[in-house]
Structure formats: C-alpha cells, structure tokens
Amino acid sequence: MTSQASDILSQFDDELVEVLDSPIIQGPLSYLDGYNYKARRYSKVWHHTPVxxxxxxxxxxxxSVWRCKYCSTEYQEFGGTTAVSNHLKLRHDIDISSVQEARTVLMQANxxxxxxxA
Known part of the structure; x- marks a missing residue:
C-alpha cells in the first residue's frame, strides 16, 4: 500500500515538473485530471484575480496561489478563502463576506x- 502511494506521488511530482515553466497554467487544472481533482472555486474572491x-x-x-489583481499580493490556495477575503476587505475595501452572509441568510429564510x- 505504501509503495503504491509512493508511486502515485512520484508520478504526480513528475507531471508537476512539466508544467512549471509557465507561471500561469491555462485550463481547468489539467495536470491533476488523472487524480479526479476538481477545483472548487465558487467563492467571490476569484473575481478579484487577474486570470x-x-x-x-x-x-x-x-x-498554486491566488493573486490579487489590484496589488499582486499572493496567498497559497490551500486552507480556504478567509485570508484572501480579509486582504480584500482591509487593503481594497471589498467586503466579500457580506455578499456570502446575505446569501446564507436568504437560504436559511427559504x-x-x-x-x-410542510
């Protein structure tokens, strides 16, 4: 089992090396397609990146990072969007959470x- 996981990680590393020549990879995370990975980029923070x-x-x-289209600050993608939301609010006066909170309140009311x- 461990050697199988190691083989998969090794193969994954080899595939990543092929895409490192370009800072922006075109397409929907194609280098991870073989691993059934799908980007969950539904947050409004993705409207504030240059790509x-x-x-x-x-x-x-x-x-893999989120890059601000207003000041080029970068945050690593893993771990959620809280840091990015805070950056947008504090540095650029863009409040992402208020939009999400309003949507949550509406869903709860429904x-x-x-x-x-019933």
Missing part, C-alpha cells in the same frame, strides 16, 4: 419557510 477562476497561478516555489409549509 480566469479555472486558471492556475504558480508562485516561485511552484505552489428553508424556514419550507418547514412552515
């Missing part, structure tokens, strides 16, 4: 209404 939400930007350490009718 399409399905394009991948690699930093100098070959890590659910409550559905339970009343």
């Amino acid at each position: 399409d939400r399905n394009e991948v930007i690699l930093n100098s350490k070959s890590k 659910i409550a209404e559905a339970f009343k009718k």
Whole structure:
C-alpha cells in the first residue's frame, strides 16, 4: 500500500515538473485530471484575480496561489478563502463576506419557510 502511494506521488511530482515553466497554467487544472481533482472555486474572491477562476497561478516555489489583481499580493490556495477575503476587505475595501452572509441568510429564510409549509 505504501509503495503504491509512493508511486502515485512520484508520478504526480513528475507531471508537476512539466508544467512549471509557465507561471500561469491555462485550463481547468489539467495536470491533476488523472487524480479526479476538481477545483472548487465558487467563492467571490476569484473575481478579484487577474486570470480566469479555472486558471492556475504558480508562485516561485511552484505552489498554486491566488493573486490579487489590484496589488499582486499572493496567498497559497490551500486552507480556504478567509485570508484572501480579509486582504480584500482591509487593503481594497471589498467586503466579500457580506455578499456570502446575505446569501446564507436568504437560504436559511427559504428553508424556514419550507418547514412552515410542510
């Protein structure tokens, strides 16, 4: 089992090396297609990056990052969008959370209404 996982990781590393020549990879994370990986880029923060939400930007350490289209600040993609949302709010006065919170409140109201009718 361990050697199989090691083989997969080794193959994954080899494929990553092929795409490191370009800081922006065109397409929907094609280098991860064989691993059933799908980008979950539904957050509004992806409207504030200089490339399409399905394009991948690699930093100098070959890590996938979100890059701000207003000031070029970068955050690594893993771990959610809280740091990016805070950056947009504090540096550029763009409040992503208020849009998401309004959507959540509306969804909760719709659910409550559905339970009343049931």
